[in-house]
Amino acid sequence: MSKNTKLIIIIISVITFLIGVALIIVSLLIVPKLQARPDVARCTKTIYDMKALSSALDLYKLKTHRYPTTQQGLEILLVSDGILKDLPNDGWQGKYQYASPANISITKYYDLYSFGKNGKDDLGQKDDIPATENFDCQQYLKHN
Numbered sequence: 697m698s699k700n701t702k703l704i705i706i707i708i709s710v711i712t713f714l715i716g717v718a719l720i721i722v723s724l725l726i727v728p729k730l731q732a733r734p735d736v737a738r739c740t741k742t743i744y745d746m747k748a749l750s751s752a753l754d755l756y757k758l759k760t761h762r763y764p765t766t767q768q769g770l771e772i773l774l775v776s777d778g779i780l781k782d783l784p785n786d787g788w789q790g791k792y793q794y795a796s797p798a799n800i801s802i803t804k805y806y807d808l809y810s811f812g813k814n815g816k817d818d819l820g821q822k823d824d825i826p827a828t829e830n831f832d833c834q835q836y837l838k839h840n
Contacts, residue, residue, distance in 0.1 A: 735813060738787025739825065739833035742810045745784045746827035749792060749808060752779045763796045763806050770794045786810035786825070793817070793824075813840050 752773045757763050764772040770792060773780040786792060787810075796806035808827035811817055818824045823840050825831065 735787075735837050736833055738813075739836055741787040742812075742825050743831055743833065745786065746792065746808055746810070746825075748784075749773075749780075749794075750827055753806065753808070755779055764794075766795045786812075788813060788815060790815055812836075 749770065753763055756773060756779055759777065764770070770783055774783065783792070790811050793809050793811065794806060798805060798807045800807050810825040812823040812825045814823040816823065825836065
């Protein structure tokens, strides 16, 4: 084997090593960001579902002059003139929580929220996602 061949093999080995190190560094920077995206999508789905549920609750109130009771729950929206065809689950496949009259004052008439990422009832606080106008999924995921 000539000196030139040995030098070429060493250069290729060094370049391959540097490319491997670069890929490891890039993956350490990018993978955590990619892993957070499914939670952003789940949170965003939850927010849009609750906006739709809030609209359905308002339509129910227009028809009946009151919001459903806690006992009737969101299920009444399926029965009452077919306001909804089905009840969605939140982005983590949990059930939406509803109470009327409001217990924790998410709105002044009813409480509508998701247990959020941890799937536990935090009474509309901490990890729970409330049905509010200005909810920020990015901020939520930074803290949960």
